[in-house]
Amino acid sequence: xxxxxxxxxxxxFVMVSDSRDELKLTPDLVRSxxxxxxxxxxxxVVRVAPATEADFLMDYVNADGSVSEICGNGLRxxxxxxxxxxxxxxxxxxxxxxxxPKTVTVQADGRVRVDMGAPIFEPERVPFDAKGADPxxxxxxxxxxxxxxxxxxxxxxxxxxFVDEPKLAPVGWLGPLIEHDRRFPRKANVEFARVESAxxxxxxxxxxxxxxxxxxxxxxxxxxxxxxxLRDTEESVTVALVGGELAIEWSGSLADKASxxxxxxxxxxxxxxxxxxx
Numbered sequence: 131x132x133x134x135x136x137x138x139x140x141x142x143f144v145m146v147s148d149s150r151d152e153l154k155l156t157p158d159l160v161r162s163x164x165x166x167x168x169x170x171x172x173x174x175v176v177r178v179a180p181a182t183e184a185d186f187l188m189d190y191v192n193a194d195g196s197v198s199e200i201c202g203n204g205l206r207x208x209x210x211x212x213x214x215x216x217x218x219x220x221x222x223x224x225x226x227x228x229x230x231p232k233t234v235t236v237q238a239d240g241r242v243r244v245d246m247g248a249p250i251f252e253p254e255r256v257p258f259d260a261k262g263a264d265p266x267x268x269x270x271x272x273x274x275x276x277x278x279x280x281x282x283x284x285x286x287x288x289x290x291x292f293v294d295e296p297k298l299a300p301v302g303w304l305g306p307l308i309e310h311d312r313r314f315p316r317k318a319n320v321e322f323a324r325v326e327s328a329x330x331x332x333x334x335x336x337x338x339x340x341x342x343x344x345x346x347x348x349x350x351x352x353x354x355x356x357x358x359x360l361r362d363t364e365e366s367v368t369v370a371l372v373g374g375e376l377a378i379e380w381s382g383s384l385a386d387k388a389s390x391x392x393x394x395x396x397x398x399x400x401x402x403x404x405x406x407x408x
Contacts, residue, residue: 131146131404131405131406132401132402132403133163133401133402133403134214134399135172135398135401136210136396136399137207137373137396137399138206138345138396139373139374140372141203141345141347142172142344142399143207144170144175145211146177146178147212147215147217148177148178149179149180153179155177156195157194158195159175160191161194161195163404169404170404173340174193174204176189176190176211177191178211178217181225183231184231185218185223186217186218186223186225186226187225187227188201188208188225188226188227192338196339198228198286198339199228199229199286200232202246203346205347206234206242206392206396208225209235209242209396210397210398211398213236221235221236221237227285229285230247232244232245241394241395241396242395244391245389246285246351246390247389247390248382248389249382249390250284251283256283256314257314257316258287258313258314258318259313259315260281265281266282266359267280268289270313277291277304277308279320280292280359280360282356284348284352284390285348286319287318287338288319288320288349288352289314289318290321290353290356291304291320291322291323292324292357292360293323296323296324296332297334299334301322301334301335302341305320305341305342308320308336309336309338319335319338319348320335321333321335321336321349322334323353323357325357329363329368330368331369332370333350333370334372335349337349344372344374346371347376350369350378350392351378351390353369354369354378355382359383359384365380365381366378374395375394376392376393376394377393378391
């Protein structure tokens with residue numbers, strides 16, 4: 131199987147073109163491909179397939195073999211990959227995802243802008259068992275302590291924690307505990323955010339199904355939305371992740387279903403051929 135390795139702010143993917151819509155991303159196959167010792171190594175696999183009501187279908191599976199509805203950094207990589215593969219010459223494409231169609235635009239400066247759609251706050255749609263409380267001030271019990279998080283969806287579930295210093299946050303310990311909390315029936319991505327100014331957020335992310343990643347596009351969007359609502363940040367912010375920076379724009383509110391826009395890089399790392407008997 132031919133593949134390309136791509137990364138967006140350090141979030142890396144095995145990209146596969148499946149023009150005949152034949153490849154099945156089984157959990158065993160994805161775990162083998164994503165293994166950083168015995169496989170290619172990646173945070174997930176992106177399969178690019180034909181779509182009936184969009185330019186392409188994005189099929190995304192996390193490194194642990196679990197299916198994800200959407201991946202923001204993966205969407206940017208898909209656009210650059212599709213053009214490099216000769217699948218399209220368009221600057222703007224529509225990609226069908228498990229969270230609905232998304233518009234992706236390759237800009238003149240090489241960065242890629244994605245209309246990520248409006249954030250979702252209704253607990254049943256996240257999904258999250260809010261127990262009748264405000265999900266933006268959700269209190270989750272972890273090992274006898276109570277942690278306050280802002281819960282929302284960007285097509286996939288997120289729990290945003292505001293911390294004093296992301297570099298010192300217990301991401302590897304607290305992240306998986308919140309990810310697997312029973313109040314998140316589909317698990318959750320967990321963001322550890324610090325508002326550095328009205329226009330800048332520092333962020334680390336524990337990504338559902340992959341562990342801590344160098345970046346998470348939907349996580350950056352969720353953190354920017356939560357910070358706008360709860361920390362009065364600007365409509366346009368820079369989110370600084372371990373692997374680089376993303377520009378996030380959101381002019382909405384709880385009542386205004388405005389889209390979140392994400393802009394950032396997408397880069398080919400290498401290409402190759404792999405035997406599926408890995």
